[in-house]
Amino acid sequence: MFRSFLALSLLACCSASAQQIIPQLDARDFIMQNPPVPEVHASTIVELDKGKLLAAWFGGTEESHKDVGIWTAVFENGRWSQPTELVNGVISETLRYPCWNPVLFRTKAGKLFLWYKVGPNPREWWGMMMHSTNNGKTWSKPEKLPDGMLGPIKNKPVQLANGDILYPTSTESVDKNIWKVHLEKSDKNGGNWSHIAVPNDTFQAIQPSILHYPHDSLQLLCRSKNNFVVQSWSADNGKTWSAMTATQLPNPNSGTDALTLSNGYKLIVYNPTTRGSKWSDGRAKLNVAVSENGVEWKDILQLEKGEKGEFSYPAVIQTKDGRVHITYTADRKNVRHVVFRLDTLTRE
Numbered sequence: 001m002f003r004s005f006l007a008l009s010l011l012a013c014c015s016a017s018a019q020q021i022i023p024q025l026d027a028r029d030f031i032m033q034n035p036p037v038p039e040v041h042a043s044t045i046v047e048l049d050k051g052k053l054l055a056a057w058f059g060g061t062e063e064s065h066k067d068v069g070i071w072t073a074v075f076e077n078g079r080w081s082q083p084t085e086l087v088n089g090v091i092s093e094t095l096r097y098p099c100w101n102p103v104l105f106r107t108k109a110g111k112l113f114l115w116y117k118v119g120p121n122p123r124e125w126w127g128m129m130m131h132s133t134n135n136g137k138t139w140s141k142p143e144k145l146p147d148g149m150l151g152p153i154k155n156k157p158v159q160l161a162n163g164d165i166l167y168p169t170s171t172e173s174v175d176k177n178i179w180k181v182h183l184e185k186s187d188k189n190g191g192n193w194s195h196i197a198v199p200n201d202t203f204q205a206i207q208p209s210i211l212h213y214p215h216d217s218l219q220l221l222c223r224s225k226n227n228f229v230v231q232s233w234s235a236d237n238g239k240t241w242s243a244m245t246a247t248q249l250p251n252p253n254s255g256t257d258a259l260t261l262s263n264g265y266k267l268i269v270y271n272p273t274t275r276g277s278k279w280s281d282g283r284a285k286l287n288v289a290v291s292e293n294g295v296e297w298k299d300i301l302q303l304e305k306g307e308k309g310e311f312s313y314p315a316v317i318q319t320k321d322g323r324v325h326i327t328y329t330a331d332r333k334n335v336r337h338v339v340f341r342l343d344t345l346t347r348e
Contacts, residue, residue, distance in 0.1 A: 021290060021300045026323060027339040031055055031073055031080045035334055039063060040071070042154065042255075043327040043335045046104035046112070047319045048135045052076050055327055056086070056102040056114065057335055068098035070116050072136070080337070087130065087142055089118040100125055103152040107159055107188055112136055115151035115167075123174040127151040129190060149184055149193045154207040155257050155315070158218075163188035166238050168220065170206035179204040181222050183238060200244040203230045209258035210238075211266050211294060219266075219294045221258050224251055227274040231294075249289065249297055250274050252282025255313040261342070262318060266291045269314035269326055272299065283310040286328060290342075303328070303338060311336070 032040075040059040048054055053075035060068030069088035074081045089097035100117040107113070112132040119125030127145035132138060145151055153169040160166060167184040183196035198208075204225035211219040216237040222244070224230045229249040233242045249268065252275045258268040267290050273282035288301040303326065304311035314328040323341050330336040 021298070021342070023288070023301050023324075024341040025339075026341060027337070029080075029337055030330065031327070031335040031337050032083055035059075036083060037061070037067075037071070039332045040335055041329050041332055042101045042313050043329065044102050044104045044156070044315045045317055045325055045327045045337075046106050046156075047317060047325075048074075048106070048112070049110075051319075051321075052135070053319075053325065054104060054112075054136050055080075055335065055337070056104055057327075057329075058099050058102060058116075059083075059085075060098065063332075064098050064121060066096045066098055068100075070099050070102045070114070074136070075337075086114070086139065087116070087128075101154050103154065103156055105152070105156050105165075107165070108163070109188065110135075111189070113190060114139070115145075117150065117153075123172045125150075131190065146193045148195065151184065154255055154313070155209045156259075156317070158210045158212060159188070160237060165190070166210060166218075168208035168210050170208065170222075172206060179206045179225065181205050181208050181220065181232070181244070183208075183241070185238070196238065196241070198232050198241045198244070200232070203244050203246070205230050205244060207255050208232075209256065209268070211258055211260050213260075213294070221247065221249075221256060221268060223253065223255050225253050225275070227251060229256060229268070229270060247295075247297070254283050257314045257316045259316055259318060261290075261324075262322060264292070265342075266294050267316065267324065268297065269303070269316050269328070271312060283312040284308055286311040286314065288326070301340070303336075 037059040043057040045055045056072045059071045069085045071083045072086045073083040089099045102116040105113045114130045117125040127150040130139045152167045157165050157167040170181045181198045186193045205222040208220040208222040218234040220232045228246040229251045230244045252273045254271045256270040272287040284306040286304040289297040289299045291297045312329045316326045326338045
């Protein structure tokens, strides 16, 4: 059942090309009433049929522990189901690895995918994939992605007009701790994978999101170690990409997520702070911003505004009814689900 909106603040804003933007809050609650494991992180969410939602995250004793698996819950009739563990990293009776960063996505034809990672750490993990043709009631057996392919590293892919799926992904090197963003592409059924490079000699960046624009233009927005969200642009539907540049959005070395709304505006969920002395600094605040052009951004909503705690790794979608759904880590103990409408977000 949904509860209080007290932690949310509205930020009215105006620009030359948009009317006043005031989100209409519908709901805010934890997905789990009694979390079955001590720690959870890295949620993902997707819309199913008839207003149902499916969320997933990794959970266990603690991030990187061998007992960490991928958990799921279904939202129906205003309530989240009891979470269940869908898959884990068991290799054999004597070998088990932790699971990481699930990503859910449903194709235009209704095929539901789950991608996730298995391995001892983000520098040595590998990509895994499952699919469902009945909205997650049953799933295929887990399969390893082709060599060199990781799948979407944190955020959802996009499906192109020809049916191909374009995946935002990245790597973290073992030896020199270098972060690199790239794209991967498959056909509509998750086969025939290929690698697409993103030029970058300046920024340490990972975990991109993909935004789309008219005339086959795309934009990546990425987490970085450089105190800013960084970006790259494509003018040919993702075949080639520009060198990375900094955006105006701060980033404390923390994951973001973004999407293109049905009316063409862009939306990002991010921690509006810069990096502190340790990796977890700057994650106590979490904002929503919108843009018409992907360059000039305006904050419209504060999801969290504390001085302590971790509210991070958002996932965001827009459902068929126009509402925006966001899930994110709440102090590593639970997953928060926030729902709002953007009825006043209209072009002049």
